[in-house]
Amino acid sequence: MRIGVVTFPGTLDDRDALRAVRLAGGEGVPLWHADDDLLDVDAVVLPGGFSYGDYLRAGAISRFAPMMDRVADAARGGMPVLGICNGFQILCESHLLPGSMIKNAHRTFICRDQPLRVESTRTAWTTDFEQGQVIRVPLKNQDGQFVADRRTLDELEGEGRVVFRYVGGATHGPAGFEDNPNGSWNDIAGITNSYGNVVGLMPHPEHAVEPGFGPDEPGKATRTGTDGLGVFTSVLRSLVA
Structure with a gap:
């Protein structure tokens, strides 16, 4: 299966996402923001x-990229689309997901295993x-606080559209933000649209896909975390189901 990864000016993690797709067993396809051809991909990662x-x-400017017009059309047609961190912000700006991302409640950049x-x-x-499974992946953001009006929050919760939620166990966070790293409402770390094909999350599963390079695991002396790989194997499995 061909998974496209879009690069915008200022994108940092496109190569990591392409590598995660390859490690999961898919073919990573680079996509450029200024193009308007999805190159026959089966899914897209922002x-x-x-x-x-x-x-x-x-994400406010990237929302107007020619490639985003194609991604939006494909998403509305059922194509799986994943937005990670800045990609989540772009999905919200494009109205493919509800709510908005604002600056962290503590007004500082944060980087930690979450x-x-x-x-x-x-x-x-x-x-x-x-x-209910608890996974551990890196988190790094400055504008990571998810906010929405009460009606939207109630819809997300009532329709089971909260996909990931921040939980305890993280360290090295700002005082008062040990569990919820950025003040996101309802501890929301990731959500989906009503059809389940579009998902956005702030933490970075693509940085936890290879033994020896993932987050620290409590009680283990070496970095063995590959919890993020399931995000990419999931979409490959869903495409052939």
Whole structure:
């Protein structure tokens, strides 16, 4: 299966996402923001970074890229689309996902290994996880606080569209933010659209896909965490189901 990864000016994690796709067993296909051809990919990843320097708002300029018109059309047609960190911000700006991302409540950049609880396994990107499973992946952001009006929050919760939620166990966070790293409402780390094909999350599963290079695991002396790989194997499995 061919998984496209879009690069915008200021993208940082496109190569990491392409590598994660390869390690999961798929073919990673680079896509350029200024092009308008999806090159027959089966799914799309919008990776992390600081597209256009986060001017105006994070993701606000990238939302108008020609490639995003094609991605939006494909997403509305059912194609799986994943937005990671800046990609999540772009999905919100494109109205493919509800809510918005604003600056962290503590107003500082944060980088740490972050525990997440998998709240939904009914999306194209989470079928290989177990409901309630706690995974550990890196988190790095400055504009990572998810906010939405009360009606939207109630819809996300009531329809089971919260996909990942921040939980305890993280260290090295700002005082008062040990569990919820950025003040996101309802501890939301990732959400999906009503069809389950579009998912956005702030933490970075593509940085936890290879033994020896993932997050520290409690009680283990070496870095062995590969918890993020399930995001990419899930979409490959969903595409052939």
